[in-house]
Amino acid sequence: MAGIGKTTIAKALYNQISSNFDVKKFVPNIKGRMKDSVTLKQVLRYFLGEKVKRKVLLILDNVRSERELEVLPVTLECFGPGSIIIITTRQVKHDRFHGIGVNHIYRVKEMDYNECVELFSWTAFKKVTPERSFSRLINYAIEYCDGLPFALVAIGSVLLERSIEEWESVLQRLESSGGA
Template sequence: MEMIGAGTSETRIIGIHGMGGIGKTTAAKMIYNKLSHDFDIVAFFKIFEKHQKVMAFNTYKLSSSLTSSKQNGYKDIHEGTQMIKDRLSNKRVLFLLDDVEQANHIDALVGKRDWLGKGSKIIITTRKKDILEVPEVDYSYELSAMDVDQSLQLFSKHAFRKDYPLDKYIGQSKRAIGIAGGLPLALEIIGSLLCHTKRKCGISH
């Protein structure tokens, strides 16, 4: 937060990388939502490789004149690039580029720093660390898997609505977190599934 804070006058590009399900998007959205009120224009871009389409979601101060009529979508990377060059130049913007898989997506949507107003911020999430190893990216951070204690606590909150399972469920819980491998999303899903089958495992409200 300190490196990308809205109070800094430099244009900065920050990357978050890590394996799928580790919580990259969740972490990036927390930063994005906290900072969004301090920028002229904000947009959350999701890239769909299968359809070669760039989508802008959850726009905050992005007026309808800056987006297409079809769910704020752009038919390809080049259209998104042209929109940024033509309409967002000299604006102080906050962009979140989620789940970037190719380096050319960063080039297309971020382009040259002089496209954007001073103090603009870009947040990028990706599974591929090497995508962030370019001069354009100022800082990159890796999200790692949760340790055993963190995993047990997160799993227990979803499975038992408690910070720690009852003694009779310790063995079952440890097997579950072993399967999840420290991935927050997997822990939440397995815990929620267990909670929904509480009658079978003898869990009561």
């Protein structure tokens, strides 16, 4: 599902574990990089061109088709022991990844209501607990965003440090425009 937080999770994981690898690369928006195949080939040449196999962390973000994976001459065997390849996707079925050595698939779950409130509150109020006087509007915003983290953060940041009247106005405009 778009906006559920796949890229955010991959970036957070990269930031947390990248210091444990000899070579690390986060390649955002593979679809866009595929158009610029020279850049992607340079990235892969950097990984594959070394004589000594090194411990590599490679994150390929936003893979949208099986074809994008087929043109990548990458398997875990290309790298040294302990290497990790992470792929974020919403369209490629998990059985398509077996050829590159995938040994685990993590499906991002949708946030529950309380998690939505907490994320929205951190964004709109800069604290974990929302203002009670905003409860009705918070519920409306969460419902409007359909619980998607990206939308909650986007709308929450627009509403930061605004009055109830400003919240009502912004949310009313969003509803009448038909888009987040």
